[in-house]
Amino acid sequence: MKNQLSPDSWQYRSLNAITPGLNYFSDALIDLVEKGYPIIAGSGDLQFSNGLNRFASRYPNRYIQFGISEQNMVSVAAGIATTGQMPFVATFASFLGLLCCEQIRMDVAYCQQPVRLIGHHTGISLGFYGTSHHATEDISTMRAIAGLTVISPADGPSFAAAIRASVEWQEPIYFRIGRGREPDVYDKNMTFEIGKAIEHSQGEDLTIIACGMPVKSALDAADALRNDGISVGVIDMATIKPLDRQAILAAAKRSRLLITVEEHNIIGGLGAAVAEVLADEGCGIKLFRHGIRDEYSLIAPPNHLYAHYKLDAAGVEAVARGAMAKAGNASINAV
Amino acid sequence: MNNESQIVMASNSRSPLTAEQTAFLKDRAQFVRLETVRLIEIAKVGHYTSVFSCAEILAALFYDVMSLRRGEPRWPDRDRFLLGKGHAAVGLYPILADHGFIPKETLENYTRLGNPLGDHPDMTKVPGIDFSSGSIGHALSNGAGMAIGGRKLNKDFTVFTLLGDGEMQEGQVWEAALFAAHHRLGRLIAIVDRNGYQLDGKVDDVIGIESLADKWRSFNWIVHEVDGHNVAELTLLLRTLKADMARKQPVCVIAKTVKGKGVSHMETEPGWHLGYLAPVDAQAAIEEIMRTER
Numbered sequence: 001m002k003n004q005l006s007p008d009s010w011q012y013r014s015l016n017a018i019t020p021g022l023n024y025f026s027d028a029l030i031d032l033v034e035k036g037y038p039i040i041a042g043s044g045d046l047q048f049s050n051g052l053n054r055f056a057s058r059y060p061n062r063y064i065q066f067g068i069s070e071q072n073m074v075s076v077a078a079g080i081a082t083t084g085q086m087p088f089v090a091t092f093a094s095f096l097g098l099l100c101c102e103q104i105r106m107d108v109a110y111c112q113q114p115v116r117l118i119g120h121h122t123g124i125s126l127g128f129y130g131t132s133h134h135a136t137e138d139i140s141t142m143r144a145i146a147g148l149t150v151i152s153p154a155d156g157p158s159f160a161a162a163i164r165a166s167v168e169w170q171e172p173i174y175f176r177i178g179r180g181r182e183p184d185v186y187d188k189n190m191t192f193e194i195g196k197a198i199e200h201s202q203g204e205d206l207t208i209i210a211c212g213m214p215v216k217s218a219l220d221a222a223d224a225l226r227n228d229g230i231s232v233g234v235i236d237m238a239t240i241k242p243l244d245r246q247a248i249l250a251a252a253k254r255s256r257l258l259i260t261v262e263e264h265n266i267i268g269g270l271g272a273a274v275a276e277v278l279a280d281e282g283c284g285i286k287l288f289r290h291g292i293r294d295e296y297s298l299i300a301p302p303n304h305l306y307a308h309y310k311l312d313a314a315g316v317e318a319v320a321r322g323a324m325a326k327a328g329n330a331s332i333n334a335v
Numbered sequence: 336m337n338n339e340s341q342i343v344m345a346s347n348s349r350s351p352l353t354a355e356q357t358a359f360l361k362d363r364a365q366f367v368r369l370e371t372v373r374l375i376e377i378a379k380v381g382h383y384t385s386v387f388s389c390a391e392i393l394a395a396l397f398y399d400v401m402s403l404r405r406g407e408p409r410w411p412d413r414d415r416f417l418l419g420k421g422h423a424a425v426g427l428y429p430i431l432a433d434h435g436f437i438p439k440e441t442l443e444n445y446t447r448l449g450n451p452l453g454d455h456p457d458m459t460k461v462p463g464i465d466f467s468s469g470s471i472g473h474a475l476s477n478g479a480g481m482a483i484g485g486r487k488l489n490k491d492f493t494v495f496t497l498l499g500d501g502e503m504q505e506g507q508v509w510e511a512a513l514f515a516a517h518h519r520l521g522r523l524i525a526i527v528d529r530n531g532y533q534l535d536g537k538v539d540d541v542i543g544i545e546s547l548a549d550k551w552r553s554f555n556w557i558v559h560e561v562d563g564h565n566v567a568e569l570t571l572l573l574r575t576l577k578a579d580m581a582r583k584q585p586v587c588v589i590a591k592t593v594k595g596k597g598v599s600h601m602e603t604e605p606g607w608h609l610g611y612l613a614p615v616d617a618q619a620a621i622e623e624i625m626r627t628e629r
Contacts, residue, residue, distance in 0.1 A: 038487070040483075040487065061487075064483065064518070066514065067513070067514070067517075069507075069510035069513070069514060071476075071506075071507050071510060072476045072479075072507055072510035072511050072514055074476075075473045075476030075477050075480065075507065075511070076476045076477070076479050076480035076483065076511070076514065077480060078466075078477055078480060079466065079476065079477040079478060079479060079480020079481040079482075079483070079484065080480040080481070080483055080484045080487075081480070081484075082465070082466065082477075082480070082481055082484065083480075083481060083484025083485060083487070083488060084484070084488070085484050085487055085488075087480075102470060103473065103476075103507075106467070106469070106470045106473060107466075107467075107473055107476075107477060110457075110459075110467060111458055111459065111466065111467050112459050
């Protein structure tokens with residue numbers, strides 16, 4: 001007799017059903033295949049984690065199982081790309097952005113092969129799975145690789161839109177995405193322009209520049225701050241490389257304070273990229289870089305971690321108020 | 336012009352080589368060694384012995400076995416070649432020039448500022464290089480990707496990947512070996528230049544790799560062992576492997592070679608993995624190579 005399980009029970013192969021956000025990836029690729037693009041997708045024993053099982057069952061001949069061999073996966077993808085196919089390969093960001101860093105540099109970027117690399121469950125979104133599964137360095141490693149585009153979408157719709165945009169993009173791309181449970185920020189028909197910041201609002205008191213999951217937190221925090229009469233702007237810096245320098249300079253001109261928010265070490269990530277632009281241009285504006293402060297994250301359920309590290313809406317709001325209070329008389333990053 | 340007439344060499348024959356074919360390939364292997372000595376004189380440092388051990392392998396592939404078109408390095412149906420032991424590129428560049436993939440004059444400024452030819456090959460700068468290398472251990476994966484791409488395109492080109500025996504110490508080689516066998520990449524052929532030495536000494540003293548043939552067999556590859564300097568035997572084997580279109584397993588050819596083959600003092604001194612021959616010694620090496628039976 002078949003066991004009758006509670007509807008609250010779940011197992012790995014039913015992740016798509018309980019995590020509809022996982023479908024954006026496969027659906028975007030299925031759409032491209034239907035439009036005639038020579039898509040090849042692959043993953044290393046994680047097809048249910050990244051939702052590519054949906055693509056694999058639709059186009060089994062276009063899906064490649066790599067097993068637990070991520071470095072081989074990246075190098076094979078580069079070889080596939082030489083034949084004119086368009087490979088999208090995915091694994092946890094902690095493996096892709098760190099373990100495979102050299103294969104990405106050598107076989108993908110240096111060789112100018114238009115591979116699309118998808119590092120999912122980035123940042124601290126794997127919660128209590130532990131530091132081995134956290135990726136708080138992948139923006140830093142990937143943006144230091146010449147000839148590699150780095151995109152950190154805020155949600156599923158913008159990830160799907162970025163995939164659609166990527167077919168016209170010559171460079172290889174590292175996508176840094178979450179775990180498929182990020183709340184939607186954008187409409188699913190949005191258009192993504194690679195290299196262009198998405199400016200949600202403008203503010204004179206401060207501008208929050210965010211990427212990835214914390215974009216939603218920044219938008220909600222800005223709403224709360226506005227209720228107190230604070231003039232706050234929000235920019236989704238979804239493309240980290242090439243960086244939209246003009247958007248940063250315009251915000252620096254308009255606002256008295258900039259805050260960057262990222263699910264990443266504050267060293268080498270979005271905040272560092274923004275700081276480089278401000279320093280290059282001699283802007284002299286105060287910048288507060290908010291993120292993981294050069295430490296290995298605690299372990300806990302993801303939402304508990306986001307609260308702890310002030311990456312949820314309340315946390316970003318508190319960080320913004322603190323930074324504003326100290327901005328007048330303290331050095332940069334004194335909060 | 337008839338396309339066939341442009342083909343440099345596309346031997347789908349399984350026939351033994353004629354005496355003339357064997358003599359021609361010996362001449363081409365000698366050409367590779369002589370050009371290597373000449374080019375390293377320009378750079379003032381280079382990997383002589385790494386080329387000398389695989390000179391017959393390069394000659395067999397580029398002058399007999401592989402389907403290539405003169406002057407068309409990007410011909411989509413060409414057989415692919417990847418040099419896992421990228422430090423032997425100095426022996427490959429003269430062949431590319433000979434096939435009209437790069438101008439012969441490019442060789443004259445080997446490694447000099449602005450020249451595309453470096454110690455390791457760069458596909459973005461050098462037509463005829465099918466994939467860049469330099470980081471040991473990637474090439475078999477890259478080649479497996481090309482074999483998959485070829486299958487998707489319904490093309491039957493063969494992917495030849497020349498690996499060093501020291502390269503067997505890289506973990507990624509075995510990831511690729513598992514992968515290629517699992518995905519039944521019959522068009523993928525790995526050739527291991529089993530010259531027995533790496534930078535720090537004998538491969539089997541550094542980190543031993545035997546029993547190498549058993550390792551590849553246990554990874555579900557077909558394995559052949561061959562004298563890598565017997566160009567007739569080696570070429571016939573590669574012709575036969577290429578002609579077998581029904582094969583569903585990848586093939587590993589372990590080519591038993593001598594590091595520094597052709598220059599006697601290099602054959603007995605592992606330090607010549609990397610070095611420089613002053614002009615007087617280069618001349619002596621050239622004379623010894625020229626004296627070798629062709």
